[in-house]
Amino acid sequence: MITLSVNGEEREFDGDPEMPLLWYLRDELGYTGTKFGCGAGLCGACTVHQDGVATRSCMTQMLDVDGVAITTIEGLSKDGSHPVQLAWIKHKVPQCGYCQAGQIMQAASLLAENSNPSDEDIDTAMWGNICRCGTYQRVRAAIKTAAGDL
Amino acid sequence: MRAIRNVSRRGFLKSTAAAGFIIGLQLPNKIVQGQQAVEDDKFAPNLFVRIDDQGTVTIIAPRPDMGQAVRTALPQILADELEADWDRIEVEQALADVKYGPQGVGASDSVRDSFMMLRQAGAAARQMLVQAAANEWGVDAGDCEARMHKVYHPASGRSADYGELAMAASTLPVPDADSLTLKDAADFRYIGQDMEIVDLRDIVRGKAQYGIDTVVPGMKYASVVRCPVFGGKVKSFDDSAALDVAGVERVFEIEGGGGAPSYNSLGGVAVVANSTWAAKKGADALSIEWDMGPNAVYNSDAYKTLLQERVRQPGKLIREQGDVEQGMASAAKTVEAEYYVPHLVHATMEPMAAVAHVEGDKVQLWMPTQDPQGTKSFINQALGFADENITINCTLMGGGFGRKSKADFGVEAVRISREIGAPVKVTWSRENEIQHGYYHAVCAQRLRAGLDHDGRAIAWHHCTAFPSIGSTFQEGATYGLEFEINQGVVDVPFDIPNIRCENAEAEAHVRIGWFRSVCNINHAFAFNSFVSEMAEAAGADPGAYLLQLMGEPRYFDPSNEKTKFWNYGKETADYPFDTGRLSHVIRVAMDKAGWGRDLPKGHGLGVAAHRSFLTYVAAVVEVAVDDNGDLSIPAVHYAVDCGLVVNPDRIRAQVEGGAVYGVSLALNGEITMREGAVEQSNFHDYEVCRIDNAPEVHVHIIESDEKPTGIGEPPVPPFAPALINAIHAATGKRIRTLPIRDQLRA
Numbered sequence: 001m002i003t004l005s006v007n008g009e010e011r012e013f014d015g016d017p018e019m020p021l022l023w024y025l026r027d028e029l030g031y032t033g034t035k036f037g038c039g040a041g042l043c044g045a046c047t048v049h050q051d052g053v054a055t056r057s058c059m060t061q062m063l064d065v066d067g068v069a070i071t072t073i074e075g076l077s078k079d080g081s082h083p084v085q086l087a088w089i090k091h092k093v094p095q096c097g098y099c100q101a102g103q104i105m106q107a108a109s110l111l112a113e114n115s116n117p118s119d120e121d122i123d124t125a126m127w128g129n130i131c132r133c134g135t136y137q138r139v140r141a142a143i144k145t146a147a148g149d150l
Numbered sequence: 151m152r153a154i155r156n157v158s159r160r161g162f163l164k165s166t167a168a169a170g171f172i173i174g175l176q177l178p179n180k181i182v183q184g185q186q187a188v189e190d191d192k193f194a195p196n197l198f199v200r201i202d203d204q205g206t207v208t209i210i211a212p213r214p215d216m217g218q219a220v221r222t223a224l225p226q227i228l229a230d231e232l233e234a235d236w237d238r239i240e241v242e243q244a245l246a247d248v249k250y251g252p253q254g255v256g257a258s259d260s261v262r263d264s265f266m267m268l269r270q271a272g273a274a275a276r277q278m279l280v281q282a283a284a285n286e287w288g289v290d291a292g293d294c295e296a297r298m299h300k301v302y303h304p305a306s307g308r309s310a311d312y313g314e315l316a317m318a319a320s321t322l323p324v325p326d327a328d329s330l331t332l333k334d335a336a337d338f339r340y341i342g343q344d345m346e347i348v349d350l351r352d353i354v355r356g357k358a359q360y361g362i363d364t365v366v367p368g369m370k371y372a373s374v375v376r377c378p379v380f381g382g383k384v385k386s387f388d389d390s391a392a393l394d395v396a397g398v399e400r401v402f403e404i405e406g407g408g409g410a411p412s413y414n415s416l417g418g419v420a421v422v423a424n425s426t427w428a429a430k431k432g433a434d435a436l437s438i439e440w441d442m443g444p445n446a447v448y449n450s451d452a453y454k455t456l457l458q459e460r461v462r463q464p465g466k467l468i469r470e471q472g473d474v475e476q477g478m479a480s481a482a483k484t485v486e487a488e489y490y491v492p493h494l495v496h497a498t499m500e501p502m503a504a505v506a507h508v509e510g511d512k513v514q515l516w517m518p519t520q521d522p523q524g525t526k527s528f529i530n531q532a533l534g535f536a537d538e539n540i541t542i543n544c545t546l547m548g549g550g551f552g553r554k555s556k557a558d559f560g561v562e563a564v565r566i567s568r569e570i571g572a573p574v575k576v577t578w579s580r581e582n583e584i585q586h587g588y589y590h591a592v593c594a595q596r597l598r599a600g601l602d603h604d605g606r607a608i609a610w611h612h613c614t615a616f617p618s619i620g621s622t623f624q625e626g627a628t629y630g631l632e633f634e635i636n637q638g639v640v641d642v643p644f645d646i647p648n649i650r651c652e653n654a655e656a657e658a659h660v661r662i663g664w665f666r667s668v669c670n671i672n673h674a675f676a677f678n679s680f681v682s683e684m685a686e687a688a689g690a691d692p693g694a695y696l697l698q699l700m701g702e703p704r705y706f707d708p709s710n711e712k713t714k715f716w717n718y719g720k721e722t723a724d725y726p727f728d729t730g731r732l733s734h735v736i737r738v739a740m741d742k743a744g745w746g747r748d749l750p751k752g753h754g755l756g757v758a759a760h761r762s763f764l765t766y767v768a769a770v771v772e773v774a775v776d777d778n779g780d781l782s783i784p785a786v787h788y789a790v791d792c793g794l795v796v797n798p799d800r801i802r803a804q805v806e807g808g809a810v811y812g813v814s815l816a817l818n819g820e821i822t823m824r825e826g827a828v829e830q831s832n833f834h835d836y837e838v839c840r841i842d843n844a845p846e847v848h849v850h851i852i853e854s855d856e857k858p859t860g861i862g863e864p865p866v867p868p869f870a871p872a873l874i875n876a877i878h879a880a881t882g883k884r885i886r887t888l889p890i891r892d893q894l895r896a
């Protein structure tokens with residue numbers, strides 16, 4: 001039996017321990033804000049926080065999250081008021097929006113570690129998050145705004 | 151401003167038990183449908199707007215959204231004419247139904263082709279509300295006015311909210327289109343404003359629902375293994391290991407279609423399970439023997455050589471004016487070059503996914519589709535469901551770029567649901583998406599030009615070869631369709647006396663499809679690069695030379711007995727090709743980019759321009775190439791003239807994104823086939839632009855009151871050639887084959 005917490009709620013899991021956390025979140029808990037993009041750690045669409053740190057949930061097996069606290073986009077803030085979410089609204093970052101939960105979770109994790117990231121810091125932290133719609137310049141601008149508002 | 155609340159269809163049914171009124175239109179642009187009281191279970195045909203007695207305005211978004219913001223822009227148009235308060239609007243996504251008129255999203259035409267219709271729908275509703283108020287007050291409708299969700303009678307100081315008037319309005323006759331008074335552009339309230347997209351707040355909270363997020367009660371999950379080669383078939387398969395996977399319930403073969411691929415599913419082996427993960431694990435455990443079929447001969451390397459040979463021979467004549475060979479013979483100098491663009495795949499962030507539920511002779515589909523009605527009619531024709539028994543729920547799309555115009559993945563879900571007698575979600579892996587696409591066509595081109603003693607072009611010869619999208623719908627089609635050859639070949643508007651354009655044959659061995667801006671990518675890359683090569687031969691500045699080729703501002707129309715000008719299916723009287731507008735965007739982009747300024751070592755500026763989808767776009771790219779041949783793109787300046795702008799912020803977003811799409815295809819985009827199978831599989835070997843390569847894009851929108859045209863695709867074509875020309879300016883190296891990859895390192 002694996003126990004973990006997701007968005008502050010305690011959960012127990014006794015299915016396939018090799019199942020990626022991504023599918024547990026999406027199929028079993030209905031947290032569909034976390035997206036599937038590549039299943040191989042290459043795109044960042046599935047990014048969640050594992051004990052506060054951005055992690056690819058497609059590459060994290062259930063057996064790795066025993067005793068771990070997971071936060072998904074749905075749990076980042078109660079009402080969408082996390083500074084990163086507000087900055088995303090201000091800069092109107094999303095186009096199709098599909099990658100954006102991953103981008104936001106990654107950005108929130110970056111800012112938790114580094115409250116004043118340079119362009120290079122941003123490129124390094126956000127490199128793993130693909131946006132096929134091409135919203136990168138607004139992602140960059142929004143991270144700077146959020147940093148200022150932290 | 152508060153975000154617009156989105157109502158699901160189900161939510162709507164509950165909340166609108168209250169009566170109200172609705173307006174319908176018959177296309178094109180003629181109002182015929184009477185209004186009627188809304189009932190729970192009854193939707194009258196042709197509905198775009200509904201107002202309940204609380205004054206809540208529900209606007210039907212006829213077309214689905216893939217990131218281009220039509221769910222916002224189209225309601226903006228209607229709400230403006232209606233004089234509705236944006237904060238009291240709900241947007242509801244239309245089901246697939248011909249009654250809504252065109253619903254496809256894929257030719258940058260949503261605003262272009264829905265603009266008037268939606269203005270009329272809003273104006274008709276407004277006029278009826280005004281009339282209802284006038285009747286109530288016993289005054290002349292002409293003395294009343296509608297403003298922000300209310301009707302006013304200034305003389306008496308009376309006013310009434312739309313909610314109070316809805317019921318009375320619903321009993322009035324619908325005015326016909328000719329009697330409508332549309333607003334003056336100066337009075338636009340929302341058109342031209344940066345309205346926030348209606349899904350924005352849901353997106354940033356992870357609440358927006360895409361096709362892949364659909365859940366219906368009792369749903370199963372499926373994964374499909376398809377033949378690596380298009381046209382191949384299952385010979386035999388062993389499902390024992392798959393069935394051993396916990397959660398796997400059934401494994402069976404699903405048929406595909408024969409003949410042209412069209413919208414049909416591919417056929418293969420389906421694994422049905424109780425979770426996405428179990429289905430995928432089961433699919434991985436299958437062992438299948440394939441009959442690879444006739445396309446196993448396909449090798450994209452050899453094909454490239456073949457097409458290159460073909461464009462050196464005479465092809466089918468598609469445009470002629472003057473006498474090219476005579477022009478060449480009298481030229482002081484000739485220039486010649488060949489260009490090549492490989493296959494590309496869309497790589498939408500949301501892979502293909504669909505939920506189907508077949509119950510008896512009825513089918514319900516939830517699908518991120520760019521072509522709601524095409525999907526419906528294909529399911530009707532190929533799978534035999536009666537049109538009225540097919541319900542297609544258009545979800546948000548996590549990107550489309552042309553891939554989700556194809557119904558294959560929805561058809562596949564329907565076949566599986568029919569087999570298992572339960573609802574099912576079919577999720578494609580990224581590998582599936584990359585290896586079973588409808589690919590952007592490879593394209594080989596040869597261009598020749600003759601220049602006189604002053605370097606002026608007197609002859610232009612362009613030959614192109616690419617497998618046509620026609621082959622997707624008609625087996626054996628080898629020549630480009632009219633729309634394809636009119637994307638940067640026939641429609642090149644240069645002022646040159648002798649012109650010949652040809653199209654050489656190319657057989658398709660894979661499914662060929664639309665890909666954001668389609669053949670414009672290949673052709674605009676080649677001809678804009680070639681202009682720069684001609685300028686070099688003429689000893690001229692490439693920007694000045696491009697402008698000189700454009701000639702005096704004029705309406706360009708190359709039609710003659712040998713040339714068919716397509717003009718994106720529009721009459722030139724309605725949407726003339728105004729070369730002056732094209733020259734203007736070139737000048738603006740060059741000016742904003744500081745064309746001609748001193749640049750640091752290793753930097754260069756390049757320009758390219760193209761009118762596609764009736765929109766005029768020019769791009770100037772600044773590139774920096776270091777001693778190792780690594781490049782970066784410090785800035786891009788775009789000037790775009792897409793006529794009247796509905797939502798400038800979303801125009802900018804599309805241009806920014808179009809540039810990034812251009813970076814992807816220019817730097818690394820390439821799909822190759824060996825023995826008919828795609829060699830790439832995921833983002834490690836099909837690399838797309840990441841944040842470090844994303845340029846800062848400056849978008850200059852030309853103010854215009856011309857008809858709106860389109861913006862989703864037009865920013866893409868000029869990007870690669872502007873970059874290639876910039877690289878030439880920076881390094882002297884001329885790249886003629888995309889992608890660039892390590893060509894600068896050699």
Ligand code: FES
Pocket residue numbers: 035036037038039040041042043044045046047056057058059
């Ligand atoms: S889905 Fe996990 S990184 Fe792409």
Ligand code: FES
Pocket residue numbers: 094095096097098099100130131132133134135217499548549
């Ligand atoms: S917004 Fe569409 S993939 Fe990023």
